[in-house]
Amino acid sequence: MFKQIQYETELLESLDWDDQKLKELFDYLKVEMNAKIIKHPKQIISEVKENFSYETSSIVKKILLEVAISNNLHIIKADNIDN
Secondary structure, three states: OHHHHHHHHHHHHHOOOOHHHHHHHHHHHHHHHOOOOOOOHHHHHHHHHHHOOHHHHHHHHHHHHHHHHHOOOOOOOHHHOOO
């Protein structure tokens, strides 16, 4: 809960405290995360940077990384796997 409040505050600050921009960001992320074919996180971060700001994209990157790690979704290189 506190992490969510922290991230929302960071995002709002990166958007110059514009609630409408935050809503647009959340709407964009909701569409992307619920799409039948999900974009690669790097593409989502790039689009956030282009449509919002570099600072906002950095925060989104941090959030996506935390989600990936907490759900054990970080990438394992194929050459490190024993068959």
